[in-house]
Amino acid sequence: MCPTGSVLHSATTGKPNLRSAFDVLDVDRDGKISTNDLRTSYGGFLGNSEDDVIGTMMTVADSNKDGYVEFEEFQKVLDNSRRVNVMEDVFKVMDKDGDGQVGAEDLKSYLNFAGLQADDDDVKAMIKLGRGDNDENGGVTYEGFLKILSL
Template identity: 30%
Template sequence: MAAALGRVFSALDGDDDGKISAAELRLCMKAALGEELSAEDADDLVASADADGDGLLSLEEFLSLARLETEEEAERCRGLREAFRMYEMQGQGCITPLSLKRMLGKLGSHQDIDECQAMICRFDLNGDGVLSFEEFKVMMDA
């Protein structure tokens, strides 16, 4: 993983000075992902891992930031997995309209089965009538 991140670092380091500036980060985000990163967000991201306070990310700082992001994503995934287990029915590995109805009822939101089917249908990417964990993650990000 470190080798791959080293290649990403090199790609982000547009002026080849061994450091990534907030401007380089913004430029690469736009070019690679087509996403705008505000100057403020780029500055905040760099500052969050800038251990030496020079306003730039060295390779070591970049790797530290990547590890932190990976750990945060893993923690988020664990939380989503726990939430998913609350909604799934008896370890079936999916959320059915009936299991959704039961959990919503426990939470005080009483929906009929047709409403639960409609809620699931909105995020049921493969059309099988239930939500897998991956589909649940998409729903939670919406």
């Protein structure tokens, strides 16, 4: 469990809790991911190619072609080989200044945006865990970010 109380891995299987990731992308909380949810989640991060990238995501994941990605479809797409790419994308979105590290403000901002309330102490604890030292002032690299998620 994260310091925020969110469980990112199943206690019984040790696998990532995909429901949490799905819920972050399901911005309007209607139980399915739409193109509008993805546009809101990525918040312009994808630049001029945003419509193409989101269209591709939807084409890959929407197996029943109803225009939405339900949890079961989401789960199917995120096999082990694709999880890494998804996590890299999440890290890049969180790394607003593109310096290769996610700092405390980046992490707190994204957690709050995702609906996971985190206070300064929670964020500091996550940063310490991701850095592997007692310095809570620096950011975490992608590898450190994965350490945080491995809880």
